[in-house]
Amino acid sequence: METERFIGVDLAWAHSGTRPKLNETGVAAIDRQGVVVDCGWTRGIEETTAWITRTAVAGSALVFVDAPLIVDNPAGQRSCEREVGQRYGRWKVSANSTNQNSPRLAGVLLRKALEESGWVYDDGRDEPPTSGRAMSECYPYTTLVGAHELGYDQERPTYKRRPARVPTAQWRAVRARECDRLIERMAGLATADPPLQLASHAVSRRLLAEPSPQGAADYKHREDLLDALLCAWTAALWSRHGLERCQVLGANTPAPAGHAATIIAPARPEQRRPRF
Template identity: 80%
Template sequence: MGIERFIGIDLAWAEGGTRAGTNETGVAAVNRLGTVIDCGWTRGIEETLSWLARMAVDGSTLVFIDAPLIVDNPEGQRLCEREVGRRYGRWKVSANSTNQSSPRLAGTLLRGRLEELGWTYDDGRDGPPTGGLVVSECYPYTTLVGAAELGYDQERPTYKRRPARVPTTQWRSVRAAECDKLIARIAGLATADPPLLLASHPVSRQLLDEPTPQRAADYKHREDLIDALLCAWTAALWDRHGIARCQVLGPDGLVPRGSAPTIIAPARPEQRRDQEASRVLS
């Protein structure tokens, strides 16, 4: 039957000392039909765990988290992060560097707590799980340019980082307009395989009904929810199509399977490692 519930978490990477001092985490839960069961925001690891406990379907839940979950490198950048730039750099997508000296490692804390509660981290190298309570790492930017359904064939949308061509004085209005375009494209996933139905929940439906705000805090609030929904849909895509539509970025087969630091990323044919290898050999 497969996984019944797909959950996306856009985790605030830094864990503040108080609830008020912790950034918002976007959360979204979706079923196999693409219906948004719940979505919104939490603050801190404990609130996120409580929400997740309410949303999970026992023995049949896959969680995709936008945050580093396994960090075993003392310095530098994880291999999976380097591979993001190698595979998706043409689309202006790269990843931040993470190592054991990084100050923002809430993802490793969340993974540890989940494992204490009976969840299993899966690096994806054996394909999608068929059941259980499973957590993996993803990166929404790779979904945006790796999933052809969203139409970002040339480069990522400018809904986060200001490109040099956009003057600072115009950035907030340009960013809001680009975010609205992104939301319209995500709404088109209603007819995708798997689907995502933004209008199926009051909170996600507000993305469609209300224009994107320009004020920084309000914008970030919306952006976190969008990324959580993208994470949930990426989990559903991985479950539905596996390696045919996604690739696993990270260590090769020499590293023990199951617990390697990886990012599971939707991929067009030209973004795949095997395509790069075939070009070298030809």
């Protein structure tokens, strides 16, 4: 039996605050043919959990979340986060530090909410699940530089963080152009293995038809959806090719609760953990 649906969640890490509305979470789901069966945005853990459960109605499903799902370190940085910098630093990719004192742990709350609905956390150490409803953690930046199909051979695209070489006054225009280039490359995944067909859904199709906006709120709206689609495709890549195309960061760390805090990351040969 093969997993039938792959869901990506670019989770808003903050789950409370003084704003009248919670930050948006990007969500996307694709099937084994790369068809986008649904995508869009949610707000808050409850709405996101409901969307995931509703979208995974058909058969087995795998959810990849861009947010820390297991946080068992009292301080410092999780091992999987350190390994991001160790394996992908040459491509200018690193990860923020997360621990039990971190203020933004919505991923932990999402994991618990999904577990209450019958989902299971999978740390990837036993390779991809083939049945049931499972969730794992991913990081889209590692997909961008670790999947050769996207062509970021030298460094990550500058569609998020401003490089020092780009003047602040030019940043929004540069960022929008870089985002458009990324969308073009993602459109090329239509013929990849596994595929991602951006044009197959009305919402994701607009990414191809409309130029990236420069306004901060509108741009973030688009970026969240892009990252969700990348998460969904990463889940499909992991399910289809397993350790042949991906590595499990943090796999060798102690797991007191039985599950390790890991990040499943696409990897080129030169990005892989050395074998001893």
